[in-house]
Amino acid sequence: MLDKLVCSKCSVVLLFCLLALVARAEEGTSFVTVRDGKFFLQGKEYRYVGTNLWYGAILGSEGQGGNRKRLVQELDDMRAVGIDNVRVLIGGDGRDGILSHIAPKLQSEPGVYNDTILAGLDFLMAELEKRDMKAVLYFNNAWEWSGGYGAYLDWVGFSGDVQSSDGSGKMKHFDLTPVPSIDGWWEYMQYVSNFILNDKAKALAAEHVRKMVTRVNRYTGQPYKDSKALMAWEIANEPRCFINDELHKYKFIEWIDEQSTLIKSLDPNHLVTTGSEGEHGCEDDMRLFNAIHTLPNIDYACIHIWPNNWGWIGKFNQNYDADKTIAENAPDPIVDNVKVACDSTLAYINRAYKLMEKAGRPMVLEEFGYPRDRFLFTPGSPTKGRDAYYEYVFGIIAESGKIAGCNFWGWGGKANVKHTIWQRWDDYVCDPAQEEQGLNSVFAVDKSTMEIIKSMTSKIRK
16 A cells, blocks of 8 residues: 555656656747647747738738838737737749739749748748747648649649539539639539549648748748747648548548648647638538547647628628628628627537547637628728627637637738729738628728727736
8 A cells, every 4th residue: 555655656746747847848948839738838828819911921022012111010010919920821822813813922833932922931930030929821722812722733734523503413624723703612612622632732732841841041041940930830721621521531631640740740849730610611520620630740729710701690791792782771780690600609619629628739719700890891991790709709718718829810900902802913901812802801990909909918918
């Protein structure tokens, strides 16, 4: 009995010693780490309010679309309200000239890079480091606005047939990736579901990962794997398998595993995550969500929440080319249905958190957005509905312990919005080219929303 007691006491002492060593190691590093379902930075729990800034590398360039003066000002404005984390695209792939795609492209052909954008990324990372800010960098995109899945399929010469969305049952053939605004979203999703089945396309995507992870910053002289400004690498923006069958799900898990393992082999210092929307991006299969976020080289889970896009506040606005104007004398569902959006948001978070709490993985809400009142887009126009939604979401983050960090969508800042639909070379806002400019972006003149963000950043740092 005494021997067992002594052994037990030794085990407790050993455990405390190990925990002390872990804490001491974390204090000496500038990298974000994960322990007990939480983020840590320099020995202290790291929680953050961040934003999406997909265009950060383009804005930091000295080529077309670049504006370093604006970028520096935007980062200063973020810091002034307490934002210390930005989520940035390091993709932009494929053929040019598609109106719904961003421009300029980072990678016009496999391995052919726009060096001005790479310089812009280096500049952005150097500026973030000066401000003790962190970045989440994502390589790829399941959606068409930056190329992503479709660009890689085009590059390997893929062509195929998909079922028409017109209800006729007929098949439609495409030699290049369908453009959703022209050819249909259903057609697009069926077509790009072939990405995760195509070994040649995935091999090209892996080469892009190698190129970016092994990069050395030209301004700091520091490899990205040693960067204090980098929080995490992310496999893709909203990666999906798109088809709800066992083959696609298996190949999707396999791809996430392969990509995360590759990244960790090149950079063991930084975190890796998926970029997933959560349940909605996993074919409504929480087993799939759990599977990709408990892989050995995935450090934390992420979810996205879009009450408007997902029809939680009504289906009046689901077609991007439809007239969405809400008459002045008509009820405004964006304001009236905030409670519905909030209730659905909490339920969505709870379903994911239940699994991640068990797995001991932190969870980040890295995209959420809400339209302006009456579906207006003009900077400074009323945001009663958005403000109420933001306050609710921030309340969950501040009080529940279920969300370790967030990146709202997205930062419009001081952009001068000239057109409802983006035209070259309008100022970038966070709404990509296929969406109305100002749809979900937060601008510097949106005073009430900015005050809510500032209040939230103060709360989580107490």
